[in-house]
Structure formats: structure tokens, C-alpha cells
Amino acid sequence: MSTLKDIWYNGRRQLTCRAGPEQPVFLVGELFNLDLGREDKSRIQKLRQFIPNSVVDDTKHNFIVLLTSFFPAKEVKLYSCKLPSSQRILLRTTVDDRAVEIASVEYVDIEIRPVGCPVGKYGFLCDKNCICKNGARCHGFNGACKCPPGWNGVACDIPQQDVSVTTTPSDPRHIFLSSNVAFHCRVYNLDAKTISLRFPNGSEKRSNDENNMTVTVSNIQLTDSGYYTCTVFDKKGHSVNATIAVDIHCPLNYKGVGCDEVCDCLQGADCDRWAGCVCPPGWTGTNCQTKCPHGTYGKHCAKYCNCQNEAICSPSDGRCNCTDGWYGTDCHKPCPNRRFGRRCQQVCTCKNNATCDNVDGSCTCVTPWTGRNCDQLQTSRDEPLLESLVPLGSLVVLVAIVAAILYKTGILACSAPNTREEDKILFELRKMEEDLAQSLQPGWLGRWEKKIHHLTPGPLIGEGMFGLVRRAQLRTRKRQLDVAAKTVRVEDSQSYRDFYREAAILVAVHQMQERDGNERKSNIIRLVGLITKSAEKYILLEYAPKGDLLGFLRGIKNEEYALENLLGYAVHIARALQELERLRIAHRDVAARNVLITADDLAKLADFGLARDVYATTQYVRANRPGVDELLPLKWMALESIETGEYTCESDVWSFGVLLWEIATLGKDPCYDGRTQLSFLQMVGILRQGMRMKRPSGCPEDLYRLMRACWRDVPATRPTPEGMEKRLLQLRRTLLPPEAIQMETAL
Incomplete structure (x- = not known):
């Protein structure tokens, strides 16, 4: 029987299922008792709607758990559902008059293969009839009709004056170079006087007194990509038009x-x-x-397996094949008590409270038992109690001494930060980024507070409309430390929100480094301290004497140009994006101007909050989204960020592709279709057409491929920061001379 009987009977529980760490799906679980004498018949009837009657009526089943949820899926995905430990399904049997656990269900893997509803049906069970007419498509969930050209209304049954333009082949992915493509202009509910098709190069084909026109383009070329517009004038002088974007693809199995x-x-x-x-x-x-x-999986092998205890990771989906004695999604759990071996399927024979080895089932006896199964009494035993107590007492004394020293030095001293101010800032941060607010440990603000009279401001090294950065000196116990002191110069709510967001990100990164043991240097600019208790507030950062990457690139002469060396900086920033990805934080403005070069030639990502304020506004364009009035780095932004204002780690990857373009061009301004100055609407239109920046002169093809991968329309198909680092390291090694490869051990 199942212990879930007492927990789920007549109740519902919510589970979390994931196709990956970034895709949680919530399912509702409900337990049904198949004993018809105890279960409400209406509930059994509900169950019959979802599963075959043969399963419901099978007397071998006592309980059925039904999981239901709504979520979009267009491709096959594997969802792993984790059951809470307090609600784990336990199946038991009897061995030697003792109850022994024979199965422990802690998670369930569910493979989703979406097929959609049949034509004319919609709903969760595809049991509802569509009302759509005239060839309109019906939405699979809510039944809404998507009307074809010429029709309007809820059911697409109201005629509408319209025109459409289509192609043969109808699938845009099948329009290949050198093929013949037919363009069809069709008129609906209009008495057409003239109909014309306008080509991307500005030329037209026109026909008079016809309602339909077909134009065939023979041997279509890559230069024929773009917008094709069909325009109709009726006999009353009214006009209607429709446009289609055509992208010419390479023939199958060809590229370049x-x-x-x-x-x-x-x-x-x-x-x-x-x-x-x-x-x-x-x-x-x-x-x-x-x-x-080994140890990687997924697309581009960019994900790292989390399998433990020598488990083998599936290269396609990362599922762990556990070794003997271990189980769980990542094989980190030893077999439950009295179980061992492969998939924990073997039952231990140990007796008298002996411990059973989870791998081979060997018994570790407790006094006074011995023998293979711990079922024999010992004849004598020794108790080396004194020997064990002496080192234990020494250890306690040692711990007390160390604790006293740490307290005296202030490491264990309790600080009392201004909790009221911290709570207020956390409230604002949650409105912007919930993940960032959750990653901060209590007291984060007070631990980094420095005194204003310890700071000596120096010359101005960066200035904008709302913020400025000064080189300064901070007095510490040991020495005077050069820092970059960053502050706001306009006292408004948005500036202060940006100020505290940047401070919070840098604190969160530092906390993560401490938690991970500082295994390697961070590629995010290091936080030195905060000054928040004075009228002028500062973020104190490590000083980078070599300046920003953009100025460094523009100062390079052509004869000094060595792409393999510059790609080392790109590797550093890919690592910085990995740090932010682990915290689920988006930078929002990854660009060469926001990368600083330290004294030891490390590239570090900077400017998380006030980047648009510190630098000249020529790099930023004023947005004209409804309700939005801010300067945005449009040429570095992903399409989804421009349109919706949402920023993710994937949108940072798009910006990183533009940074690679900046490196390959030695700091030129990004340009689309030969234009460097673009308005908000122009930028949206260009990206929607599928247009991207062209390959820079002298740029290796592999590097340009990586840029294009970063600029893919669908965020989930872009490379991960780990994958980008790997590909950049491979490319860099192909560019280095043999003697340099032998000398180089790591970046």
C-alpha cells in the first residue's frame, strides 16, 4: 500500500516539474482510491475521462495519482517531477515478519510529445468543437479563430476587403538559392482596377482589371531577399496592401x-x-x-553534468545512470536503509541494528554482535573510551581558542546594519529582479559600508548626464588604496534604484565567490565598499588603470592587431556572464565600453546600473515604447528586449555577439545595412526582417558563426556562456602560433 493515502486522499498537492533549471512547470497531483465502496463515484467518473476504463477497473490497482497541468510545448521534452520528501511514495513488503521498503519514488520523468488537437477540435481533451469558418484555424486551447485573408469576425464569417501575398513554395524555409519562386497577389471582396507587386530593389510588376496576379522570379539570388509588397487600387481610388518578407536560403547541405x-x-x-x-x-x-x-551534455555540449559518485551522464539530455548503491536525479543519495546494489534493488541481510553498505551490502556490526550478517555474539570486547575522549577534549579546547581569536579580530563580531534601510532597498530590488533580492544575505548593506571621511576623491575619469566616476583613494588599516568611486549626480528615484541595483549585484557576486571557495579570479569588477550613510553615496570599485576595452581597441594600430590576443578578453567576459547566469542576473548592457582592463591584463565586466549615465549618450537611443522614456543601447540589444523591455541571460548573449563584432572591427560603431544611427522603430524593423551585421573584413568565419549564433531570434537556441567560452578557446588556439600554444597553459 502507499503512505500517500493519508496525505493525498481527497486532497491536492502541487509539484514542480522541470525540463531544465530555467523551465519550471507546476503540476497538480490528485490521489484516487479505486475502492468503489470508499471513493466518491463522481470522482471515479472524472478519472475515467482521462485514463482507459480497463485501468480503472483493474483490481490489481489500489490507488492512482493523476497529474494535470497546462503549459506550451512544441517539441519533445523530458520533464523531471520531484516529489517532496515528506510525501514520497513508499511501497513495502514483508521479509521475516518485518516491513521492508521495496521502492521509493522521489521523482518521476515524464516525456512530453505534443501532437495537437485534430482539425475542428480544441480544449485540454480536444473534446470541444471549433466555430471557425472559411478555412480559419482554431486555437488548440481556447478555440479562438485566426481568420484567413478576406474574412473577419469571431467565427471568421464576415467578408472583409483584403489582399494577400503568398509564395510557391509556401514554406519560407524551402525558398533556396537559384530556385524558381512564384509570388501570388490575391484580392478579396474588392473590384480591383490595378494590382502591383513591388520588389525589394524598388522595381514593380503591374496588372490592370484583374483580381489576381502571379509573378515568377526565375533563378532567385541572395540579393533578392527582403520585402515584397502587393498593392491594390479599386475603382473608387481606395488602396489595400500586404507585405511578405522573403529570406533566400542556401540549398540543402550548403552554407557560407x-x-x-x-x-x-x-x-x-x-x-x-x-x-x-x-x-x-x-x-x-x-x-x-x-x-x-565526458561530463558535458546538451546542445553544443555546453551544459555540465551534475551526476555524482561516478555516475555516467547521458550526452543528449544529461540524465544520470547511477552506479551501485546510489540513486536520485543526480545520484547523490545512498540507497535507503536495508537496500543496496544496482538501483537499490537488493535487500540487506544484516541483523541486530547493523549498518548495511549501500554498494555491496556488507554489514557493519554494533557491539556485541559479529559475523557476516551480525547475528553472532562477541566473546569479549575492548572499550578504548579514554583514548577517544582525550583527543576529543583537545579538539573542543582548540575550537574554543580559534573562536576567541576570530572574535577578537572582528571576523565573528556581529554587526548591526541599518535593517530598516536595507529592507526598503530590498523591496525596491524585488520589483526589478526577484532573483537578485533573494540572493542577498541579511546584513549585506552594512557589511560593505565604509566611512566617508576615509575617502579622498580625485580626478574625474567618467561623466554623463546623471552619474560620474572619480579616481579616489580609500584609507584602510594597512594602506591607501586606489579605487574608482562611482556616484549619482541627479537625485531622482530611477538613479538611486540603478545605484542600489549595481551595488546589490556586486555584493551577490562576492557572496557567491565566498560560497564557492574562490576557486578562480572573478571576471566581474571587484567591489571594494559602499558609502550610503552620507549625502553623497558612492560605490567603490577596484581601479582599472588600462581603461575600458572600447578605448583600448580604438587605440590599436593596424600593424599591432593580433586577434588571438584580443579574443582572450572575450573569453574573460564569457566567464563573467557565467557568473551572472549562476545568479540568474542579467547585465542589460554588455558592450566594449562597459568592459575594464585591469593592471594584470584581465578583462572585467562593469557598469551594472549607471552605464547609460557615465558614458556619452551617442551610444544610446531614446526609446518610444508606450510608457517608457529612457536611453537604450539599441544596437547591442536583443530583439525581444527592444520590443518588451525584458532582459535575460540569453539577451546578454546577443549583446556579447555585438561585443565580438566590436573586437573584430577594433572598436567600430555597430552598423546595420550601412547605417550607424537608427531610430527605435527602424531597429525593430531591421531585426524583424532577419537582417544582421555583416562579417567584418578579416574576421575568421568561425568567429562570425559564433556572432550569428548569438543573434538568433529564439533566445533558447543561442549558445550558453559556457559554450561561448569553449568555442572561443578553440578558435584562439587555432590562431596562436605553435610556440605560443606550448607556452600557454591557461588564460
Whole structure:
């Protein structure tokens, strides 16, 4: 029987299922008792709506747990549902008159294969009839009708004057270079006088006194990509138009600027014009010929396995195949008591409260028992109690001495930060980024507070409309320390929110480094302290004497240009993005101007809150979204961030692609279609068309492929920061001379 009977009977519990750390899905679980004498018949009837009657009526089943949820899915995904430990399903049997656990269900893997409802049906069970007419499509969940051209209304049954433009082939992905493409202009409920098709180059084809027109473009070329507009004038002088965007694709298995390179992809991989072979999860290499290295999995082998205790990780989805004696999603849990071996399926034979080894089932007896199964009494025993107590007493004394020293030095001394001010700031942070607020430990503000009279401001090194940065000296117990003192110069709520957001991010990064043991240097600018209790508030940062990366790039002469050295800075920033990703924090403005070069030649990401204030506003464009009045770095922003104002780690990856373009061009301003100055609406239109920045002169193809991968429309298909670091290191090694490769051990 199941112990869930007492917990879930006549009740519902919410579970969390994930297809990955970034995709939680909440499911509601309900337990049904199949004993018809005890269960409400209406509940049993509800159950019959979802599962076959043969299962409900099978007397071998006592209980059924039904999990239900609504969530969008367009591709096959594996969801792992974790049961709370207090509600774990336990199945028991009897061995030697004792109850023995034979199964412990702590998580369930569910593979979702979406198929959609049949034509004319919608709803969770696809049992509702669509009302859509005239060929309109019905939404699978709510039944809403998507009307075809020429029709309007809730059921798409009201005629509408309209025009449409379509192509043959109808699937835009099947319009290949050098193929023949037909463009169809169709008129609906209009008495057309003239109909014309306008091409991307400005030329037109026109027809008079016809309601339909077909124009065929033979041997279509890459330059024919763009907007095709069909315009109709009726006999009353009214006009209606429709536009379609056409992107010419390379023929199957071809890639490159001129579609003249062969992909030869393996494992069923797709061939992308810019990225080459897009490998399925679990494979890597130029042609997808190599399985993911040990310990990695997923697309681009960019995810790291979390399997423990020598478990083998599946290269495609990261599932762990546990070794003997271990179980759980990451194989970190030893077999439950009295279980051992493969999948914990073997039952221990140990007796008399002996401990059973989870791997091989061997018994560790307790006094006075001995023997293989701990079922034999010992004849004598020794009790070396005194020997064990002496070192224990020494240890207690040692711990007390160390604690006293730490307290005297102030390490264990309790600080009393201004909790009221901290709570107020946390409230504001939660409105902006809940993950950031949750990552801060109590007292974060007070622990970093410095005294204003210990700071000696120096010359101005950065200035903008709302903020400024000075080189300054901070007096510490040991010495005078050079710092960059960053402050706001306009006292408004937005400036202070940005100020505290930047301070909170730097504190959170420092806390994460402490938790991880400082295994390697951070590539995020180091926080030195905060000054918040004076009229002028400061964020004190490490001073980077070599300035920002943009100025460094623009100061390079052509004869000094060494791309392999500059890519080292890109690797540093990819690592910085990994640090932010672990905290689930978006930077929002990854660009060369916001990267600082330290004295030891490390590139560090900076400016998390006031970047648009400190630098000249020529890099920023005023947004005109409804209700939004702010300066935005449009040419560095992902399309989804421009349109919705939402920032994620994936949108930072897009910006990182632009940073790579800046490195490859030695700091030129990003330009689209030859234009460096673009308005908000122009930028949206260009990106929606699929236009991206062109490959810089002298830029290696592999580097440009990485840029294009960062600029993919769908955020989830962009490379991860770990994947970008790996690809940059590989590219850098191909550019280094052999003697440099031998000398280099790590960046």
C-alpha cells in the first residue's frame, strides 16, 4: 500500500516539474482510491475521462495519482517531477515478519510529445468543437479563430476587403538559392482596377482589371531577399496592401556567404547558412561527428553534468545512470536503509541494528554482535573510551581558542546594519529582479559600508548626464588604496534604484565567490565598499588603470592587431556572464565600453546600473515604447528586449555577439545595412526582417558563426556562456602560433 493515502486522499498537492533549471512547470497531483465502496463515484467518473476504463477497473490497482497541468510545448521534452520528501511514495513488503521498503519514488520523468488537437477540435481533451469558418484555424486551447485573408469576425464569417501575398513554395524555409519562386497577389471582396507587386530593389510588376496576379522570379539570388509588397487600387481610388518578407536560403547541405560551402552534417543535423552544422543534443564537432566530452551534455555540449559518485551522464539530455548503491536525479543519495546494489534493488541481510553498505551490502556490526550478517555474539570486547575522549577534549579546547581569536579580530563580531534601510532597498530590488533580492544575505548593506571621511576623491575619469566616476583613494588599516568611486549626480528615484541595483549585484557576486571557495579570479569588477550613510553615496570599485576595452581597441594600430590576443578578453567576459547566469542576473548592457582592463591584463565586466549615465549618450537611443522614456543601447540589444523591455541571460548573449563584432572591427560603431544611427522603430524593423551585421573584413568565419549564433531570434537556441567560452578557446588556439600554444597553459 502507499503512505500517500493519508496525505493525498481527497486532497491536492502541487509539484514542480522541470525540463531544465530555467523551465519550471507546476503540476497538480490528485490521489484516487479505486475502492468503489470508499471513493466518491463522481470522482471515479472524472478519472475515467482521462485514463482507459480497463485501468480503472483493474483490481490489481489500489490507488492512482493523476497529474494535470497546462503549459506550451512544441517539441519533445523530458520533464523531471520531484516529489517532496515528506510525501514520497513508499511501497513495502514483508521479509521475516518485518516491513521492508521495496521502492521509493522521489521523482518521476515524464516525456512530453505534443501532437495537437485534430482539425475542428480544441480544449485540454480536444473534446470541444471549433466555430471557425472559411478555412480559419482554431486555437488548440481556447478555440479562438485566426481568420484567413478576406474574412473577419469571431467565427471568421464576415467578408472583409483584403489582399494577400503568398509564395510557391509556401514554406519560407524551402525558398533556396537559384530556385524558381512564384509570388501570388490575391484580392478579396474588392473590384480591383490595378494590382502591383513591388520588389525589394524598388522595381514593380503591374496588372490592370484583374483580381489576381502571379509573378515568377526565375533563378532567385541572395540579393533578392527582403520585402515584397502587393498593392491594390479599386475603382473608387481606395488602396489595400500586404507585405511578405522573403529570406533566400542556401540549398540543402550548403552554407557560407555565397552558399558555396558543403556542410556534410552527420547525426541528422541541420545545416545553417552561417553556423554550419547545428548539432543535435549530445554531439559536437564541425560535422557533428563527436559525442559530447565526458561530463558535458546538451546542445553544443555546453551544459555540465551534475551526476555524482561516478555516475555516467547521458550526452543528449544529461540524465544520470547511477552506479551501485546510489540513486536520485543526480545520484547523490545512498540507497535507503536495508537496500543496496544496482538501483537499490537488493535487500540487506544484516541483523541486530547493523549498518548495511549501500554498494555491496556488507554489514557493519554494533557491539556485541559479529559475523557476516551480525547475528553472532562477541566473546569479549575492548572499550578504548579514554583514548577517544582525550583527543576529543583537545579538539573542543582548540575550537574554543580559534573562536576567541576570530572574535577578537572582528571576523565573528556581529554587526548591526541599518535593517530598516536595507529592507526598503530590498523591496525596491524585488520589483526589478526577484532573483537578485533573494540572493542577498541579511546584513549585506552594512557589511560593505565604509566611512566617508576615509575617502579622498580625485580626478574625474567618467561623466554623463546623471552619474560620474572619480579616481579616489580609500584609507584602510594597512594602506591607501586606489579605487574608482562611482556616484549619482541627479537625485531622482530611477538613479538611486540603478545605484542600489549595481551595488546589490556586486555584493551577490562576492557572496557567491565566498560560497564557492574562490576557486578562480572573478571576471566581474571587484567591489571594494559602499558609502550610503552620507549625502553623497558612492560605490567603490577596484581601479582599472588600462581603461575600458572600447578605448583600448580604438587605440590599436593596424600593424599591432593580433586577434588571438584580443579574443582572450572575450573569453574573460564569457566567464563573467557565467557568473551572472549562476545568479540568474542579467547585465542589460554588455558592450566594449562597459568592459575594464585591469593592471594584470584581465578583462572585467562593469557598469551594472549607471552605464547609460557615465558614458556619452551617442551610444544610446531614446526609446518610444508606450510608457517608457529612457536611453537604450539599441544596437547591442536583443530583439525581444527592444520590443518588451525584458532582459535575460540569453539577451546578454546577443549583446556579447555585438561585443565580438566590436573586437573584430577594433572598436567600430555597430552598423546595420550601412547605417550607424537608427531610430527605435527602424531597429525593430531591421531585426524583424532577419537582417544582421555583416562579417567584418578579416574576421575568421568561425568567429562570425559564433556572432550569428548569438543573434538568433529564439533566445533558447543561442549558445550558453559556457559554450561561448569553449568555442572561443578553440578558435584562439587555432590562431596562436605553435610556440605560443606550448607556452600557454591557461588564460
